[in-house]
Amino acid sequence: MRSIGPGSPAREGAKICIGGNTIPEIFRLALYINICINVYQMNDADVLKPVIWIGTSQKDIRSFPEAVRRDIGQALYATQQGMTDPAAKPLKGFGGHSVMEIVAPFDGNTWRGVYTVRFKGMLYVLHVFQKKSKSGIATPKSEIDLIHKRLASAEQDYKERKA
Numbered sequence: 001m002r003s004i005g006p007g008s009p010a011r012e013g014a015k016i017c018i019g020g021n022t023i024p025e026i027f028r029l030a031l032y033i034n035i036c037i038n039v040y041q042m043n044d045a046d047v048l049k050p051v052i053w054i055g056t057s058q059k060d061i062r063s064f065p066e067a068v069r070r071d072i073g074q075a076l077y078a079t080q081q082g083m084t085d086p087a088a089k090p091l092k093g094f095g096g097h098s099v100m101e102i103v104a105p106f107d108g109n110t111w112r113g114v115y116t117v118r119f120k121g122m123l124y125v126l127h128v129f130q131k132k133s134k135s136g137i138a139t140p141k142s143e144i145d146l147i148h149k150r151l152a153s154a155e156q157d158y159k160e161r162k163a
Contacts, residue, residue, distance in 0.1 A: 048080040049123045054150040061128045064111055071104040072113040079123055114147050124154040
């Protein structure tokens with residue numbers, strides 16, 4: 001039997017035919033057309049950036065409340081698609097938009113996720129934490145220091161992957 005496509009003959013012995021194609025062939029034809037249309041419409045924006053979790057970030061986020069995990073996950077998914085979620089803003093002290101901070105308020109507390117898109121085609125989650133700063137809205141120095149260390153780890157990882 002030939003591959004399915006327009007004008008394909010019906011299988012011998014088929015009892016139900018519509019327009020010369022058996023029912024299963026019609027479904028295969030519809031699937032074939034759907035796949036062709038989807039492949040034609042795909043572009044680089046349809047490919048999600050892989051997420052690489054640095055340090056204990058992935059383990060840490062699992063201890064967050066479900067609503068916070070969902071908010072941070074949604075922002076990361078938008079980033080994977082090449083967009084910026086409204087909850088994400090540049091983290092000060094890292095130069096421009098290469099290191100971003102997701103702010104997720106929940107139940108009177110503030111939770112943060114920090115990621116970078118500094119490295120082409122990759123999304124590195126550097127740190128996630130509950131903000132407990134006693135100095136207003138500023139991110140505590142210990143958290144900033146950890147983010148710097150993890151950014152260096154992400155850079156090393158990126159170089160190893162590209163080598």
